[in-house]
Amino acid sequence: MNLKKFASLAALGTLVLAACAAPPAAPAQPAQPSEQKPAEPAKKFAGITVNAITFSGPQIAEPMQRRGKEFSEMTGATINVVTVPFADLYQKILNDFATGTNSFDVIVFAPQWMVDYIEPGYLEDLTDRVKAAADLQWEDIGLFFRDFSATYNGRIYTIPLDGDFQMVYYRTDIAKELGLKPPQTWEDYIAFAKAVSEKKLTTDDGKPVYGSCIAKKKAAQSYWMITSIASAFIQSQGTAQGAFFDLETFKPLYNNEAFARALEIYKETTQYGPPDEINLDVGDTRGLWTAGQCALTIDWGDIGTLAIEEGSKAKDKTGAVILPGSKQVLDRKTGKLVDCTPELCPHAVDGVNHAPFAAFGGWSGAINKASKPEVKDAAFAYLAYMNQPAQSNVDVTIGKTGFNPYRVSQFQNLDNWIKAGMSEQAAKDYLGAIEASLNSPNMVLDLRIPQNQYYQGIVLDGAIAKFLAGEQDIAATMKEIEDGWEQKTEELGRDKQLAAYKATLGVQK
Amino acid sequence: MATLTSTANPPATRARASRSERLAPAAFLLPAVLVVLFVSIFPLLLSLFLSLSRLRFEAGGLKVQFVGLDNYRKLLFGSEQKVLFGTLAMPSLIGWAVLAVVAFLALVAIYRAVRNARPVRAIVGRAIAALALIGLTYLVVASLLAPGGRPGTMVVTMLYVVIGITFQYLIGLGLAMLCAQPLPGRRFFRVVFLLPMMITPVGVGYLFRMLADTNKGPLEPLWVALGMQDFAWSNNAWGARIAVMIGDIWQWTPFMFIVLLAAIEAQEVEPVEAAIVDGASNWDIFRHITLPAILPVSTTLILIRMIEAFKIIDLPNILTNGGPGTATETMTLYAYRIWRALDIGGSAAIAYLLLFLVTFFATLYVRALRGRVSTV
Numbered sequence: 025m026n027l028k029k030f031a032s033l034a035a036l037g038t039l040v041l042a043a044c045a046a047p048p049a050a051p052a053q054p055a056q057p058s059e060q061k062p063a064e065p066a067k068k069f070a071g072i073t074v075n076a077i078t079f080s081g082p083q084i085a086e087p088m089q090r091r092g093k094e095f096s097e098m099t100g101a102t103i104n105v106v107t108v109p110f111a112d113l114y115q116k117i118l119n120d121f122a123t124g125t126n127s128f129d130v131i132v133f134a135p136q137w138m139v140d141y142i143e144p145g146y147l148e149d150l151t152d153r154v155k156a157a158a159d160l161q162w163e164d165i166g167l168f169f170r171d172f173s174a175t176y177n178g179r180i181y182t183i184p185l186d187g188d189f190q191m192v193y194y195r196t197d198i199a200k201e202l203g204l205k206p207p208q209t210w211e212d213y214i215a216f217a218k219a220v221s222e223k224k225l226t227t228d229d230g231k232p233v234y235g236s237c238i239a240k241k242k243a244a245q246s247y248w249m250i251t252s253i254a255s256a257f258i259q260s261q262g263t264a265q266g267a268f269f270d271l272e273t274f275k276p277l278y279n280n281e282a283f284a285r286a287l288e289i290y291k292e293t294t295q296y297g298p299p300d301e302i303n304l305d306v307g308d309t310r311g312l313w314t315a316g317q318c319a320l321t322i323d324w325g326d327i328g329t330l331a332i333e334e335g336s337k338a339k340d341k342t343g344a345v346i347l348p349g350s351k352q353v354l355d356r357k358t359g360k361l362v363d364c365t366p367e368l369c370p371h372a373v374d375g376v377n378h379a380p381f382a383a384f385g386g387w388s389g390a391i392n393k394a395s396k397p398e399v400k401d402a403a404f405a406y407l408a409y410m411n412q413p414a415q416s417n418v419d420v421t422i423g424k425t426g427f428n429p430y431r432v433s434q435f436q437n438l439d440n441w442i443k444a445g446m447s448e449q450a451a452k453d454y455l456g457a458i459e460a461s462l463n464s465p466n467m468v469l470d471l472r473i474p475q476n477q478y479y480q481g482i483v484l485d486g487a488i489a490k491f492l493a494g495e496q497d498i499a500a501t502m503k504e505i506e507d508g509w510e511q512k513t514e515e516l517g518r519d520k521q522l523a524a525y526k527a528t529l530g531v532q533k
Numbered sequence: 534m535a536t537l538t539s540t541a542n543p544p545a546t547r548a549r550a551s552r553s554e555r556l557a558p559a560a561f562l563l564p565a566v567l568v569v570l571f572v573s574i575f576p577l578l579l580s581l582f583l584s585l586s587r588l589r590f591e592a593g594g595l596k597v598q599f600v601g602l603d604n605y606r607k608l609l610f611g612s613e614q615k616v617l618f619g620t621l622a623m624p625s626l627i628g629w630a631v632l633a634v635v636a637f638l639a640l641v642a643i644y645r646a647v648r649n650a651r652p653v654r655a656i657v658g659r660a661i662a663a664l665a666l667i668g669l670t671y672l673v674v675a676s677l678l679a680p681g682g683r684p685g686t687m688v689v690t691m692l693y694v695v696i697g698i699t700f701q702y703l704i705g706l707g708l709a710m711l712c713a714q715p716l717p718g719r720r721f722f723r724v725v726f727l728l729p730m731m732i733t734p735v736g737v738g739y740l741f742r743m744l745a746d747t748n749k750g751p752l753e754p755l756w757v758a759l760g761m762q763d764f765a766w767s768n769n770a771w772g773a774r775i776a777v778m779i780g781d782i783w784q785w786t787p788f789m790f791i792v793l794l795a796a797i798e799a800q801e802v803e804p805v806e807a808a809i810v811d812g813a814s815n816w817d818i819f820r821h822i823t824l825p826a827i828l829p830v831s832t833t834l835i836l837i838r839m840i841e842a843f844k845i846i847d848l849p850n851i852l853t854n855g856g857p858g859t860a861t862e863t864m865t866l867y868a869y870r871i872w873r874a875l876d877i878g879g880s881a882a883i884a885y886l887l888l889f890l891v892t893f894f895a896t897l898y899v900r901a902l903r904g905r906v907s908t909v
Contacts, residue, residue: 115873122590140875144590231748242856243870298748300765302857303773478874486616486859493770493858495620495683507612515587 067100069402076130076389076406077117080107083326083426084132084186084387087419091410098409101402111243114140114477121146121392129395130403135173135182135385136470139524142176143474148391151180153404160408161431168462169430172469173388177527182388183407185416187430189382189467190252191457193327195319196343198225198233206345208376210253210289213320213348217296220319227316227337235296237309237318242489244305247480248383248470249322250488254278254286255379255468256350257361260369266529267379267468268479270356274522276509278484279502281361282354287491287498294492302492314338322347324383325428328454332445333423340447344457346464349378371466380461381468386430421446428458435459472528473521475512483508584881604882613879616859616867617886619685621675628678635670639663665893683770683859687890690863693778694842694894698835700782705789710819712790713797723794730787738851741780745852770860773853777861780848789834796830797823832902836895843891864890 076092078084085107092103106128108116117131118140131141141147154162160183162170169184192213194206198220207213217235225233239245251267258277259267269276277283294301298312306326312318314330316337321327331342352361353368362368369377389407391400409415417434419425421444429435435458441451461467471480484505491501513521584604589596608617624632643663646656673691676684684692708726712719729737745766747756756762766772800823808818846865849855855862855870864887872880 111873115875118590118875122595140590144594241854242858243854298765299763300746300748300767303765303767303853475875478871478876482871482874482876489856490858493768493856493860495858495860504612504615511607511612516589 067098069398069405070100072100072398072402073102073104074129074399074403074406075104075106075127076132076403077106077108077113077120077128078132078387079110079113081426082424087185087410087422087425087427088132091415091419092406095406095409099402099405101406103406117141121394124394126392126394129392129399130389130407131392132185132387132389135184135388136472136476138176138181138390139472139474139476139528141390142181146393147181148393148395148400149179149181150183150391150404154180154183157404157408159412161413161433164413164431164433165411166430166432166462168382168467169386172382172472173385173430182390183404183411184386184388184430185407185410186386186388186427187420187458188324188384188386188428189380189458189461190248190322190324190347191344191380191461192347193313193321193323193331194343194345195233195316195338195341196453197341198319199343206343207320207348208345208374209350210256210286210348214289214292214296217293217320221296225319231315231317233316234298234312234318236293236320237297237304237312238290238293238301238322239304239306239309240290240294240297240302240492241305241308242302243481243485246488246492247485248381250286250290250484251468251470252322252347252381252383253289254283255381256348256377257282257285257352258354259379259466259468260353260364260371260377262371262465263467263469264529266525267381268471269522269525271522271526271529274513274518274525276506277354277356278509279506280354280359283502284498285350285352285361287501290488291492302489313342316341325454325458326423326426328446328450329421329423329425329428329444331423332450339445340450342450342454344454346378346457346460347380349373349376351375351377353377371464377466378464379466379468380464382461382470385470385472386428387426429455469528471525473524474516478512479509483512580881580884583878584885586878588875588877590875600878604878605886607879608882608886615685616862617685617687617864617883618672619676619688619859620681620683621672622679622682624671624674624679624682628674631678632667632670632674636667639666662893662897666897669893686859686862686864686867687886689774689859689861690843690845690865690887690890692774693781693845693863694839697778697781697785697842697845698838700778701786701789701838702831702835704782704786706793708786708790709793709797710823712794723791726790727787729784730791732784734784734847735851737780737784738848741776741783741848742852745776767853768857770857773857773861777845777848777852780852781842781845784848785838785842788838792830792834793827796827800826832899836898839898840891840895843887843894 076088078088085105088103088105092105095101096103113133114137117128117133117137119125120127121141122144133141138147154160165174165184166187169187173184174180174182192207194216198204199206199216202219202223204216204219205212207216213236219235220233221235227233238249240249255267259265265271267277298304298317304312306323309318309321310323310327310330313321313323313327314333314336327342328344330336331338332340349372351364353364354360355362355368364372364375364377366372369375371377389410391403391407395403410419413431413433416427416431417437417440420427420429420434421440434440435455438448438451438455441455442448446454470476473479487496487501487504487508490496490504491498496504585599585601587598587600587603589598607613640663643656643659646659651659669691673684673688676682676688677692712723712726732740743750744752747753747762747764747766750756753762756764766776804822805818808822813821844865845863846869849861849863849866850869853861855866864883868880868883868887871883
């Protein structure tokens with residue numbers, strides 16, 4: 025076949041294909057007789073679609089979808105909730121913003137990442153909207169969450185949906201049986217775990233009860249857990265002192281006797297935990313807790329509500345306390361651990377320095393600045409609806425939501441908790457521990473500097489994983505963290521990182 | 534008639550025709566070339582540029598800062614060296630012996646090239662390859678066969694490739710030989726053997742995570758009966774690596790099986806029948822007829838799997854997140870982890886190191902087998 029013939033055939037073929045592919049012209053539709061229904065009033069956001077992204081829970085995604093459905097029925101807006109694995113969420117959102125794809129109008133994320141989204145100008149400033157929304161009852165939201173989870177450089181960028189910091193949970197029945205008190209220091213924690221472990225207790229169905237269950241899996245929550253332990257040894261002068269870097273030089277505070285002690289404690293708890301503890305994440309440890317197989321654990325507020333769910337063997341047996349403290353703290357000049365004095369530990373209680381760690385900070389919702397104005401309005405209304413006391417006061421009592429209390433009214437009113445299945449004592453215990461943490465003037469804020477994901481999720485997490493696996497000793501672990509953090513700081517600019525760090529610590533308590 | 538038509542064409546038409554014919558190859562090839570450029574070469578060059586850069590999201594967009602070889606320096610000599618290479622220690626006696634054998638073979642290869650008066654370019658190429666091979670062997674020996682040594686992501690990746698493919702090939706070949714026999718139910722088993730390949734690697738990861746759970750997995754009664762309820766495979770570096778390898782072997786053996794089965798069934802029947810008439814044993818038939826017949830297919834099969842196996846990520850990611858420590862972390866998984874933390878330049882640098890590694894092994898493998906396959 026010569027070229028001409030081939031070209032002719034090809035052209036003909038193309039025409040035939042095009043003719044086949046072209047959609048037939050839609051025939052004129054005969055006018056349908058109207059069904060004579062009374063005209064419904066147009067809903068406020070009818071025809072508007074809001075695309076939201078969060079992690080593939082079911083926690084967090086569940087209330088977003090459930091409340092989204094309710095919101096749709098009320099307002100006519102369509103709420104699409106897209107979920108991705110937690111590990112991919114940060115990067116997924118950033119990629120979407122940076123490439124200008126803007127697939128998402130609402131992001132529900134960790135406020136810790138806020139700086140990486142706000143600095144390039146991806147998030148909508150919500151300050152005026154919040155001020156105008158009386159239904160939000162903004163002042164009812166805990167001051168800490170208003171400041172840390174919602175505000176950056178004095179402007180509001182997110183709506184808090186969750187209140188997060190870590191606590192220690194203990195089994196009240198086991199404590200009573202063995203004559204143990206709730207741990208006040210990390211040494212107490214070890215003693216409690218050891219006592220349970222040596223007793224070789226079992227559950228009703230013959231499964232072992234472990235002294236301590238901590239999520240130590242690599243690339244999961246392990247780096248928050250070690251920070252919860254280390255904080256009591258590193259920060260003693262109040263929130264503004266910071267527990268990660270020196271405020272003058274921005275040198276890491278993770279290569280000294282204080283962090284070495286935290287590493288010792290962290291590793292020792294492994295002796296009293298499940299055999300595969302270094303491969304367990306919080307999903308696993310929570311499962312063990314509700315199965316009645318743990319006597320102690322470190323976790324966010326979720327354990328309190330999961331313990332009262334149907335099938336839980338820890339119902340009315342779950343006590344909660346503020347993170348244990350230490351009677352020795354870091355002398356930042358020498359890098360040594362020294363005994364607490366009134367000057368060194370001004371916030372100590374009975375000589376014990378507590379430094380509750382606001383790990384993660386609580387899931388919060390923000391709006392894409394590039395979304396259309398009408399979509400932004402609907403998005404804000406949706407977030408506000410989830411945040412309002414009528415909804416959130418119920419959601420925080422349900423374990424599967426993953427939402428923990430963050431409003432003052434949620435701490436003061438026990439009715440919702442008792443209605444959800446908690447005994448009055450358990451509710452007081454649980455809320456008391458949260459309040460004690462929230463009211464602490466020595467709260468440790470999670471790292472919120474640019475690329476904190478690299479500092480914590482890669483360098484800190486990687487070094488801790490190697491330490492727990494026995495690949496390296498304490499000295500090598502601390503050096504690896506220091507070197508890795510220093511290298512990243514040099515890359516990003518020490519002055520810039522220090523300024524960001526100081527700005528995040530300027531939170532009013 | 535044809536002549537008449539041809540001579541009847543005016544010169545202008547002829548010129549147009551010849552011009553069209555000249556342009557035709559380019560016109561037909563160009564779309565394919567553009568597609569290849571767009572989906573393959575362009576990303577390759579872009580990722581090379583990224584590996585020499587540092588990216589930052591700033592107000593108004595993305596800031597790309599050229600940092601030269603800094604990302605590679607960090608990996609090869611800086612803070613991430615231990616992740617990539619592991620902890621190197623003085624090799625044991627066996628380690629030194631292995632290293633000596635490899636060094637000897639590499640030197641023999643260079644000597645042969647010189648003796649056969651190969652071009653200088655070829656000799657230099659062999660010398661570079663020999664040095665790289667000795668270096669990689671030292672890495673393996675000083676991290677695996679040395680007291681106090683610990684393999685990094687590079688050696689762990691190579692372990693998965695070598696051990697995984699060896700087992701996949703042997704088991705796949707065994708199953709293919711079985712299914713090539715006139716046994717009852719062989720059609721059923723052909724389908725059954727293929728099933729693991731149909732499952733996504735993430736699914737396989739979760740499957741093996743459940744199976745290996747000695748406390749609450751479906752095999753818990755078995756582990757309890759064996760007295761292993763307190764054993765945690767994930768706490769032990771080799772236990773975790775073996776779990777990953779078993780999952781990988783389970784998933785990819787069917788690929789080897791199905792291709793090898795096709796090759797075995799496609800071999801000529803006459804030589805086998807002649808061998809049977811001559812009284813050859815089954816082993817002799819396999820060794821001298823079947824194996825050489827399927828060698829070209831085997832070579833290609835192993836090459837494809839090797840390239841694929843170097844990129845293993847799903848199984849270690851789901852099973853252990855690369856732990857305990859760095860025991861099961863592969864280069865791809867490490868690149869993925871730091872990519873998620875926005876170190877896109879560092880991630881691209883790891884990807885390029887992996888590309889060099891795959892290319893090196895693939896070239897070495899092809900060259901080593903080229904002579905043998907062509908003489909079959």
